[in-house]
Structures are given as structure tokens and as C-alpha cells.
Amino acid sequence: MTTTQLSPGRSVLAVVAHPDDAELAMGMRLLDHAQAGDRVRVHCLSAGRPGKDGEVRQAECLAAAEILRIDRYTFSAIPDTRFTDHRGAINAALFDTVAVERPDIVYTHFPDDQHLDHGATGEEVTAVAMREASDLIYFRSLYSRNFEPNLLFVGTPELLAAKQKALACFASQQQLDMTVFTGLNTLAYRQHVHHRVVERFPDDAHGVEMFRTARQIVHATRPCAPIRPPALTISTAAASWPGWQADTVV
Numbered sequence: 553m554t555t556t557q558l559s560p561g562r563s564v565l566a567v568v569a570h571p572d573d574a575e576l577a578m579g580m581r582l583l584d585h586a587q588a589g590d591r592v593r594v595h596c597l598s599a600g601r602p603g604k605d606g607e608v609r610q611a612e613c614l615a616a617a618e619i620l621r622i623d624r625y626t627f628s629a630i631p632d633t634r635f636t637d638h639r640g641a642i643n644a645a646l647f648d649t650v651a652v653e654r655p656d657i658v659y660t661h662f663p664d665d666q667h668l669d670h671g672a673t674g675e676e677v678t679a680v681a682m683r684e685a686s687d688l689i690y691f692r693s694l695y696s697r698n699f700e701p702n703l704l705f706v707g708t709p710e711l712l713a714a715k716q717k718a719l720a721c722f723a724s725q726q727q728l729d730m731t732v733f734t735g736l737n738t739l740a741y742r743q744h745v746h747h748r749v750v751e752r753f754p755d756d757a758h759g760v761e762m763f764r765t766a767r768q769i770v771h772a773t774r775p776c777a778p779i780r781p782p783a784l785t786i787s788t789a790a791a792s793w794p795g796w797q798a799d800t801v802v
């Protein structure tokens with residue numbers, strides 16, 4: 553299990569295939585990054601069909617971005633469901649995006665996914681992010697396969713409410729059933745986390761978003777704390793060992 557302590561002021565970039573992918577997979581995490589002082593950008597590789605459909609879907613994204621405090625929400629025009637035919641254009645769009653953002657942390661789809669657009673996005677972002685960013689973290693999509701999380705983000709009632717409000721902005725997406733979504737968001741992680749660990753979650757834990765870290769670079773804390781001798785504790789079992797002299801315990 554990996555735990556991440558957020559450092560204020562980092563550049564966070566989430567690259568997704570479709571409008572609403574980011575909000576669905578990591579709406580709470582995005583808002584938490586913003587609240588920690590990080591700059592958050594979402595780049596969506598498709599932007600809906602040209603014309604009215606595209607305008608509606610982009611407007612939905614921008615409304616959700618306001619709720620989740622996303623600083624920039626940008627789009628490319630890769631045709632929906634045709635990503636595998638446009639890998640060159642995806643690669644060019646990604647290099648343009650990272651050149652502007654210089655991201656510290658990149659999030660994207662887990663490459664093994666039933667949706668071909670998600671898989672192509674995960675693979676192309678991996679190639680670019682490994683070269684251009686410090687951390688690369690995959691989020692779990694609805695159609696991820698063989699996904700074993702090693703980073704779980706535990707939400708709060710406020711974060712989950714904001715995420716639900718953001719998802720409600722996607723009115724054109726009838727398949728977003730809020731009851732099903734909330735149930736999944738609340739319970740899906742239980743198959744990955746032992747109940748002894750779940751029992752230690754805060755009482756107000758609400759919703760869990762799941763991630764898999766591809767790479768995370770952690771820098772040393774500066775300045776160094778003064779050197780102190782480690783505390784030495786002898787367990788009862790050790791102290792009862794025959795021949796042990798109790799007065800040697802320090």
C-alpha cells in the first residue's frame with residue numbers, strides 16, 4: 553500500500569479520453585489536490601462530436617471544473633472510439649500539454665481497459681509521462697481490467713458531495729446513474745482492503761477512489777531533524793528469555 557503526502561504547490565495533470573472520465577474516477581482526489589494548493593489541469597483528448605454535441609459536453613466539463621476547482625480544462629479533437637487510429641495525434645497533443653504544464657504528477661487511465669480509447673490513452677500517456685513527469689498514477693476506470701490498487705484515496709462527506717454535484721453537471725450522459733455510482737464508490741474498494749485496515753478509517757470516511765502508482769519519486773525532507781537515539785523497548789517475551797538480566801534494560 554502506498555501513501556502519498558501532498559506537497560503544496562505542485563502541478564497536477566490528469567489526461568483522460570472522454571468528458572466525465574476524470575470526474576467519475578477521481579473527482580474527490582482532484583478537489584483535494586486543489587485544496588492542498590496544487591495547480592490542477594485536466595486534458596481531455598476527445599471533445600464530443602463537432603457542433604452542438606461538442607459544445608454541450610465541453611460546457612458540462614467546465615461546470616464540473618468550477619465545482620472541483622480545476623484550474624484549466626482543455627481538449628483535443630481526437631474522434632471518440634477511434635483513438636487507436638490516431639496515436640500520432642495523441643502523442644503530439646500530449647507533448648504540447650506537458651510542455652505547458654511541466655507536471656509533477658500525471659494521472660491517467662490504467663492501460664488495461666475494455667474501452668479501446670481508455671487503453672490507448674493509458675499507453676500513450678505512460679510513454680510521455682515517464683519522460684516528462686515525476687509521478688505517474690493510474691486511476692481505476694469503470695472498465696479497467698486486472699486492476700489491483702496500491703493507493704487508495706479515502707474521501708470525506710464534503711468531497712463526496714462535491715463529486716456528486718460535479719457529476720450531476722453531465723446531464724447529457726444518461727448512463728451516469730447516481731445511485732449505482734454512489735454504491736460502487738462506497739463499496740468497491742472492500743475487495744482490495746482487509747477489514748482490519750478498513751476499521752482504522754475515520755468515522756466520516758465517505759467514498760474511496762482507487763489508484764495504481766506506476767512511479768512515485770519522493771524527495772528527502774529538509775532540513776534534517778536533529779539526530780536522536782532511537783527509543784529501545786524490550787518486549788515481555790524478550791524480557792522473559794532465560795538468562796536475560798532485567799537490569800540491563802535501557
Ligand SMILES: [Zn+2]
Nearest residue numbers: 569570573670
Ligand atoms: Zn471514457
